Amino acid sequence: MTKLAYEDFKPEREFPLGPKHVTAEEIVAFASEFDPQPMHLDEEAGRASILGGLAASGWHTSAMFMRMMCDSYLLNTDAQGAPGIDFMDWKKPVLAGDTLSGRSIVLEARPMRSRPGIGIVKFRHEIENQRGELVCLGENATMVRLRAGAEATA
């Protein structure tokens, strides 16, 4: 199977993300290792917080979004990693029992001057819960190889 290359990421192309069901066990497991604040570990502490229930760490939501990207298109892409996150807004709490889905939309793409044969693709990412409420919104860029032989004309 031919992998997606830089040339396949045209502006406005959309890739669906999810669905991903979020369990209390997953929220507590991630938080125990990476973000052991009470509202991410305990239902009662979550309800007492401004998050309103046992809520995923924003970093957990971000990690789940990464997995959704992998499953949607990234594992089928000649991807070379990402230089970072332009921004990520955690708009609403992700609570135990929620189901997440969304989309990655190509904003722009250009060949890199510093790395011949590699292009940089900038995405906007939107994640919603089962009620259609936007819970996570972000933008970042990913490095993707041009098709073999494409360097000369890039």
Place this chain on the structure above:
Amino acid sequence: MTKLAYEDFKPEREFPLGPKHVTAEEIVAFASEFDPQPMHLDEEAGRASILGGLAASGWHTSAMFMRMMCDSYLLNTDAQGAPGIDFMDWKKPVLAGDTLSGRSIVLEARPMRSRPGIGIVKFRHEIENQRGELVCLGENATMVRLRAGAEATA
């Protein structure tokens, strides 16, 4: 023990982060769940990539940084969650065997208009490896409660 409150986060105050040793097992475990791209799962694939070795997912580095923040000051703070990430740059690969450390520096702080009794503290975060090379740089804000009774004068 009295927790840190909004008033304790004065601009320029620094909190040390780490050290955190990063093992190959941790890199593969995180990647298997959240970012199963070959360079995060396999030493040889990592060496063949532009990352140069078995490298942590940027989201894994970010999650480890979150844990370093918790251990340094956040679990001892009356914190109410974070609205997101202003930006995060993964400047250099984090490879198996690296040891990470760094600092969070308060950039600014102000009471929130929309949430009486809560202030927003903006941080700059810097993470370095054992050679003193900057591997991760970011900024984000955290919501922190004012001391009880402080609302009236905020």
